[in-house]
Amino acid sequence: MSAEEKRQTLLGIFHETKDVFTLKDIEKLGSKRGVVQQTIKDVVQSLVDDDMVHQERIGASNYFWSFPGEAAAKVAGEIAKLEKRLQDRQAERAALQKQVEASRVGKEDSEERRALQQQAAQLQAAVEAQAAELAEYAGNDPDRYDNLKAGAKLSCESANRWIDNIEALRCWLKKRFDGMGDQIDSLFKENNIKEDTDYLQLQPLP
Structure with missing residues (x-):
């Protein structure tokens, strides 16, 4: 036995x-x-x-x-405890899953975001370099000056388009992850991307 x-x-x-x-x-x-x-x-x-x-x-x-009823009551009590414990674990699991999903916000597009940042930085540097070159060539070579002036304008417009792309990405994330706007803004700030970034503007050139 x-x-x-x-x-x-x-x-x-x-x-x-x-x-x-x-x-x-x-x-x-x-x-x-x-x-x-x-x-x-x-x-x-x-x-x-x-x-x-x-x-x-x-x-x-x-x-x-x-007595017989006591055993049944004890079993029922144990079942109730187990059910409560299960509910608590399920709630913990749901909360943890929510945290995991929140931590993933913005990470799935990290490559795209980094590419946007890199492109914007490169274009901004190009604008500044061409503006400096314009100042140097102004009055010395009219044809080259006109070409550089047009190139500077094109670079400035391209940089501003990338700024639009970054803001479009921000808006898409906020729509995709409704209710998490603050976390998304914080994510962009952590990556040195300011909200409502000013467009690049060329100084008036002769």
């Missing part, structure tokens, strides 16, 4: 008789049902430890009892 079978056998004695017993009484009844008498004390103690059997010391003797 396994340990669990012994527990169920002794618990059955309590539930069938609905009586109160001393340990000696249980040992006698249990041995008649096939439970080794020398093991009954430990089995009863395990039932007491699991709150399936009550124990009360009166005078010099210990008395034990357990």
Whole structure:
């Protein structure tokens, strides 16, 4: 007979008789049902430890009892605890999943964002370089000056288009991840991309 079978056998004695017993009484009844008498004390103690059997010391003797409804109530209580624990774990999992999704905002487009930043920086540098070159050549070579002037204008327009692209990306992210506008703005700030970036403007040239 396994340990669990012994527990169920002794618990059955309590539930069938609905009586109160001393340990000696249980040992006698249990041995008649096939439970080794020398093991009954430990089995009863395990039932007491699991709150399936009550124990009360009166005078010099210990008395034990357990009623059928108590076992059912205990099982129901354990089920309720497990269900509550499961609900808590599911809530924790949902919260964690939400954090994971929030942490991914903007990361999936990181390559595109870096490319936009790089292009904008390169174009801005080109505008500044061409503006400086214009100042140097102004009045010396009219044809070259006109070409450089046109190139500077084109570079400025290209840089401004990239600024538009960056802002379009920001708007797309806010629509894609509704309710997370502050996090998205913070993400752009962390990457040194200011909101409402001013367009590049060439200084008036002769």
